[in-house]
Amino acid sequence: MATAHILRPKLQTFMARIRHRESSSGIKTLVIGGVGLIFWTMVFAVTYRMLNYFRGVPEIGPLLAGKLLGLILLSFISILLLSNVITALSSFFLAHDLDLLVSSPVDWLHLYLAKLGETLLHSSWMVALMALPIFTAYGVVFDGGWLFAPFVFVVFLPVLIVPAVIGSAVTLILVNVFPARRTKDILSVIAIGAAGILVLLFRIVRPERITRPEGFQNLLDFITILRTPTSPWLPSEWATSSIMNYLVAGRLDPLPIVLLWSTAASFVVLGSLLHRAAYANGFTKAQEGAERFVKGRFWRVILYPIVHPLSVSKREFVIKDIKLFFRDTTQWSQLILLGVLVIIYLFNIRALPLFTGEEVPFFLITVISFLNLALAGFVLAAIAARFIFPAISLEGRQMWLLRSSPLDLRALIWSKYWIGTIPLLVLALVITIFTNILLQATPFMMGVSVGTIILLTLSISAMALGFGALFPQFETENAAQIPTSFGGLVFMMTTLGLLAVVIVIEAIPISGYLQATFVGEPISVTPAMIGAFVAVVIVCAMATVIPLRVGLRRMEQFEF
């Protein structure tokens, strides 16, 4: 009862937020709901197709389905462990309500259970949402019936509880060793690094090779491996065996369920004992700020010569933004993922089955090089959404200072724009030039690609800033959450529209170029070709200037 009482304000806040959303914008709810539904449908469709295919394979079909479920649940547990460690740091040690709770006569066990519940909810809701269409596909393909839904709930809940308890315990131990804020820094770098390495490893092992027939040379070994449980001591394996028994054999095996629930219960007991022993000390340590003396000379030496020609306010703004970015671990650590993304991007281009020893089809290379522009544009839009879109929102709390000073808001927009655009442009050029080199594209295609990507980058960056000002999230402290807002979604959709328009217009000169080369004629510069390129320049110029102007006007109307 007391545990529920502690959680009640959170629930009330959540409900109030939903009520506010419902009353404020039906379209917003509709768009977010629509995107969620499309995502769910896609996950369901892919799982359904795979399971249907597995079901048709005699003997090993159910084994494959079970193996797949085991792998999915194991990945869920790994993700949950990491996300619980990070979430527990906020809910147990940094949350704003802790001062009130710790100073109130709240029993330690209720505090532990309430905070564990909060950690579990915050770190697991996404995984649970992701799991829903997957389990639905299993239920549909293997005719699980209506009872399958409550059965899965009973089996899946302890799979969520165990990582929450372990994650919270790991955090508790870490906080007792390091100051909480330093622990947060370390954890975010480790989490991002681990995620990056995982994605990189997954791509480098080239999973697409499994689909080739030569990958299945030793069938007997394959079946033997399938029959052995991957990790018999993990809850994911117990959940898998329980679910597959229910679906395939149609019987309810109590052992895995007992194992799951008894493990979850004993973990909660052990976790609470650890909490009783170490929380008070950890909470005290969490209050100690990690002292960080910074001389800032490095930035002064590096940046001042570069930004010296700028006006004082622009110069100070640029320096301030760069310092803030590199001093915030949650911000700069995202660069690790960005690096991984670029490597994978280039690796994918290299792994394309174009260069198989035969003469490379010129047509294919030109088309891929051209369509690569859209893909690169999309990648740039995603990066802009993460780094440039939140720029205005992040100034919100300090807007009292900016608005009360004689700072020209154009200087602010200017600084934000170029701080975001220059690195994005470098990245865009690296991706485009390297992919075209890897594709051995012609100088004409290289020229078109480089020119277009420069224009696109300037526009995407301006749109990210403009939409960021139109849909500010001043209440959000975490920059990573801002792009997932409604405004972020609108920005991404508009950018996709821009990419589509540019690609459609440029298809005119590219098709002319392809035709001319195909019949062996020299490329002739036609009015249509010039017109198309001019149109692209005009579209991109408008997509650059209009969002910046609209954003500036919106900023002038901000009230705090």
Added chain:
Amino acid sequence: MIQLKNLSKKYGKFTAVDNIDLHVERGELFGFVGPNGAGKTTTLRMIAGILRPTSGRVLLGGDDVVTNPMSAKARLGFIPDRPFLYEKLTGAEFLRFVAGLYGQDGTVVEKRSNELLDLFELTAWKDQLIEAYSHGMRQKLIISSALIHRPEAIVVDEPMVGLDPRGARLLKDIFRAFVKKGGTVLMSTHTLEIAEAMCDRVAIIQSGSIVVSGSMAELREQTEAGDASLEELFLKVTGGAAAKELAAVLED
């Protein structure tokens, strides 16, 4: 120096500030007092150019904050009640940044910054990130930032919150010295003893309107309050029934 002409601010149907007229002269320390939600902070934020008035004008040294914001704001130093700072900048970097917003840099700023940090006993902390500062240290840093560009007027919302007695005394001395040199201070406060002791004139604001305004002697005359203190005046003007009921609540 600070002139408010028929200043109003509405949020939908709610009127936060209702047709305020006020003139704070150069060399004057003016107090703005009133109950919670009376419209003090809204008025100060309009003066600082953070909020746009629904109607009326704010003039700083003759410059309109809305139509001529650059020169108007250049004259002002603003100290808000709940300031958010750039947590990942050091104190010294923050001061340099604020000076930059006012178009100032170089050795003059460095010297001024060091003077202010020294004055507020923050020198030992100047190279530490602001995230490690206590509430009082942040308040001192904000006050330093409002003084870094040598403003002609200071608008300050609840200046003493979070300051230790030494800091509070220092701030009083700074304000007095600032006013003595021809500067203007407009401060909002709930600490009526401070307002009474420091301010040349005081305005009591309630429900968005100025109820009474003037020196202590003028206020007593206007409210026919004899030789009452500002606290008694305040309770008389704003309705002190709640205070009387408090004792009953505590006894229950």
